[in-house]
Amino acid sequence: MDGEETAGLTNELMALRAANELEDGMYVNLGIGLPTMVSNWIEGRDIVLQAEIGFLEQGPFAEPDAVDQDLISAGAEPVTVLPGASFFSISESFAMIRGGYIDAAILGALQVSEKGDLASWNNPARKISDCGNIGGSMDLAVGAKKVIVIMEHTTRNGEPKILKECTYSLTAKGVVDLIITDLAVIEVADDGLVLKEIAPGLTPHQVQALTGAELRISEDLKEVEL
């Protein structure tokens, strides 16, 4: 991009956009990393966060003087629970996830394909292909009713992360419903990717140039709604 800084949403605003996608009454699982920030934007709303380590009604991070070592999130951070919480085993936690009880999962990703394939667990830079950090990602990707990916639009080197085919080891095939990046909101439709919203100051042409798959421009394309 001629060395010019591209406009785009901050991580906080990407998280806010993802939070706006959630409806009241939903049971939601947030993946580790960037998706965790979505929790900052749903406080007070009727949305139940599931922690895959084994509880419902995850609350805000614990204050330093109120840390309970038996109460951590999937990202191993001390957290709190809200009224109405329940604790259970990881086996039951994944029964909920695979069983279709989780309305939405917001996950990070390394790559997403135009068919909704998700690659999120094995970065080839680690140079070890047959084992790694799968965590709960594969179960969430196939089990959640809606899968929302939140990630940077390109790698640090400016390479597209949205591609015709993923080149990294897959987490699941054909599971992603919506991609929220710093540059755009893209829906994974049956017939390909649809550019629905775009970050302020950008043109569809610029977003397409940073995307490795063809984007169909939505008839009601608008600026990202925050």
Place this chain on the structure above:
Amino acid sequence: MFGGFWYTGFPIELTQALVNKGTRKLTVIAQSVGVGNDLDILAENGQIRKAIVNYAFFPSPDKVTEFERQVRAHEIRCETYPMGTFIEKMRAGGSGIAGFYTPTGVGTIVAQGKEHRSFNGREHILEEALKADFTFVHAYKGDRKGNLLYRKAARNYNPEMAMAGKITIAEVENLVETGELDPDCIHTPGIYVQRVVKVERPTITFSFE
């Protein structure tokens, strides 16, 4: 098998005892080896031959466990499973079920070489049950019958791992007399637990990268 997710619900004292004993050629089944628990000490002592985990390495490539070094050097064989599949293998192992079909992992490296079968139009893979000669768990309360009660998120992998161990040893923060635990509130019935050891409540310090 070792219960615990990071240090929460992880059997610190029993792991130290195994380090002291020096038993070798172990197959270690745990959330991770050395990422947020003490199992890397077993790797440092050369006690591990194989590991079955869910989360193998630190996210940052700059933080390398001895376990990771040995996996890369092909000194330890490492199998990784999706979290739900991982614990379901133990639930099956502890329940007399030989295996199960799951949609998790279809189309990924996890499915390679496994039987595929379609149910109601959806592809599944066959995963086999897992048992262990010994399981170590950490509980908040236990009695002399082996009944266990876990606290909050420290329950995590412990109940199903307790079922899947031929010999399950529980370290408990509070050892109470038989009859003191409310039978309605027991998470792991004593039938799954062969030994109970009283330990002090551990102090876990959280340090994040």
